[in-house]
Amino acid sequence: xxxxxxxxxxxxxxxxxxxxxxxxxxxxxxxxxxxxxxxxxxxxxxxxxxxxxxxxxxxxxxxxxxxxxxxxxxxxxxxxxxxxxxxxxxxxxxxxxxxxxxxxxxxxxxxxxxxxxxxxxxxxxxxxxxxxxxxxxxxxxxxxxxxxxxxxxxxxxxxxxxxxxxxxxxxxxxxxxxxxxxxxxxxxxxxxxxxxxxxxxxxxxxxxxxxxxxxxxxxxxxxxxxxxxxxxxxxxxxxxxxxxxxxxxxxxxxxxxxxxxxxxxxxxxxxxxxxxxxxxxxxxxxxxxxxxxxxxxxxxxxxxxxxxxxxxxxxxxxxxxxxxxxxxxxxxxxxxxxxxxxxxxxxxxxxx
Numbered sequence: 618x619x620x621x622x623x624x625x626x627x628x629x630x631x632x633x634x635x636x637x638x639x640x641x642x643x644x645x646x647x648x649x650x651x652x653x654x655x656x657x658x659x660x661x662x663x664x665x666x667x668x669x670x671x672x673x674x675x676x677x678x679x680x681x682x683x684x685x686x687x688x689x690x691x692x693x694x695x696x697x698x699x700x701x702x703x704x705x706x707x708x709x710x711x712x713x714x715x716x717x718x719x720x721x722x723x724x725x726x727x728x729x730x731x732x733x734x735x736x737x738x739x740x741x742x743x744x745x746x747x748x749x750x751x752x753x754x755x756x757x758x759x760x761x762x763x764x765x766x767x768x769x770x771x772x773x774x775x776x777x778x779x780x781x782x783x784x785x786x787x788x789x790x791x792x793x794x795x796x797x798x799x800x801x802x803x804x805x806x807x808x809x810x811x812x813x814x815x816x817x818x819x820x821x822x823x824x825x826x827x828x829x830x831x832x833x834x835x836x837x838x839x840x841x842x843x844x845x846x847x848x849x850x851x852x853x854x855x856x857x858x859x860x861x862x863x864x865x866x867x868x869x870x871x872x873x874x875x876x877x878x879x880x881x882x883x884x885x886x887x888x889x890x891x892x893x894x895x896x897x898x899x900x901x902x903x904x905x906x907x908x909x910x911x912x913x914x915x916x917x918x919x920x921x922x923x924x925x926x927x928x929x930x931x932x933x934x935x936x937x938x939x940x941x942x943x944x945x946x947x948x949x950x951x952x953x954x955x956x957x958x959x960x961x962x963x964x965x966x967x968x969x
Contacts, residue, residue: 622650623664623708631703632660632712644668645892646678646819651715659715660702665819666709678819679709684748685821686713688740688796695811697736698818716814718807723964725813726833726846729806730854732813734861737795737826744794744823751790751797751824754880759785761900762883768904769953771945774938781883783935788880790824793871797822800891801829802840803963827870830858831877834929836921836960838887841911843918845960875929879936882922882943888915913960916950921960923947 622638629635633654643649646668652660665679689698699714740747759781766773798805799820806813833854836843846854855874862870881887885899890910893899899915907914923943930940951957 622652622662623705623710624652624662625705625708628703628705628710628712633658635662638662646675661699661713661715662710663713664708664710675709679706679711681748681821682818683711685796685798685818686711688744688747688821689736689815689818691739692735695732695735696814697732697739697812698815713816716807716809716816719809722808725803725808726850726854726963727857728808728813729801730830730833730857731861732806732815733798733801733829734826734858735865736798736815737829738862738865740796740823741794744796747823748796749822751799751822751828753788753790753824753828754785754884756782756785758883758885761885761898764898765900765903766942766946768901769946769949771942771949774941776938777942780936780939784876784879784939787873787876787935788825790822790828793825794823795826797824797826797829800839801832802837803842804840825872825877826862827872827874827877828880830855830870831874831881834874834925835878835881836918836925838881838884838918838922839891841890843911843913843921843960844963845921846963850963875926875933875936878922878929879926879939882926888918907954914957916954917957917960920947920950920957923950 622635624635633656635652636655637653638650641649641651647666648664650662652662654660665675665682667675683701683704686698686701690696690700699716701711701713703712704710762781763773763778798815798818799822800817801815805817806815832838833846833851836845859870886894888899888910889908902908903915903919907916923946927940927944927947930936933940
């Protein structure tokens with residue numbers, strides 16, 4: 618057993634004595650072990666590490682994930698996250714329920730959508746302050762998007778700046794209190810016998826659930842495994858989400874999905890992995906270089922998002938001009954770089 622497994626006496630007295638441990642793949646911001654206890658039970662031990670942050674930042678991430686997991690633990694019926702069995706805040710360690718993942722299946726999206734809606738519906742206005750408010754696009758993002766059009770010599774319709782300003786106001790997360798995972802990517806969802814459960818709540822927040830429902834249309838914007846969901850599968854998963862939400866809350870999902878997708882479009886940081894977010898104007902890089910994340914390039918991600926927003930806003934009351942600009946930008950990118958590929962489809966998930 619690795620001698621650096623952070624398992625103190627308090628944890629031993631709560632969950633038992635570890636006998637075997639295997640270090641699993643994880644981000645540089647955490648260490649994760651699968652641990653077999655003396656009584657043969659399996660648990661997951663996760664330690665939040667500095668990962669380049671200050672200790673205070675790591676403490677904040679630990680508290681944020683723990684708060685998200687505990688809120689997720691409210692779920693009645695099938696769980697939507699692993700249970701928290703014990704914690705050691707001094708070492709930023711949590712001991713979690715081990716989940717048996719059933720593995721890949723081509724028909725993974727409906728179950729994912731149902732669990733996502735169930736997760737989002739667990740919180741409400743009374744939970745304000747339990748987690749940070751979700752972050753979204755800013756005025757700087759809008760300016761960068763307009764600058765990208767200029768750099769590509771695509772004329773900007775005169776009403777687009779006003780549309781973007783109004784979009785930012787509509788995307789204000791303050792009135793919304795859905796429990797957002799923060800990074801609901803393939804790999805952060807496990808398919809169990811009781812349904813899909815989400816793991817890795819380091820970016821959990823409160824906001825509008827449409828921001829994460831938009832993942833299906835906009836190509837999973839915070840994920841290395843970008844993909845394109847269209848036609849009947851897209852209709853099905855969005856219907857599953859909305860029906861589940863309505864059944865749990867008695868209300869329709871608030872907000873406009875087109876707004877949520879447009880919000881992801883103008884965020885340059887959604888073109889790069891977390892370690893590179895906030896380090897540069899990523900949209901400004903696009904005309905000069907095509908940088909990859911996973912198996913998909915930034916320009917390929919951007920073309921997909923532009924096409925989605927263009928399609929969704931053809932008859933939109935508040936985003937029509939942005940849709941026209943998006944269509945023109947997509948055409949310019951495809952004309953200038955003819956080797957750009959469409960995003961892969963999610964018929965099967967080889968990254969499982």
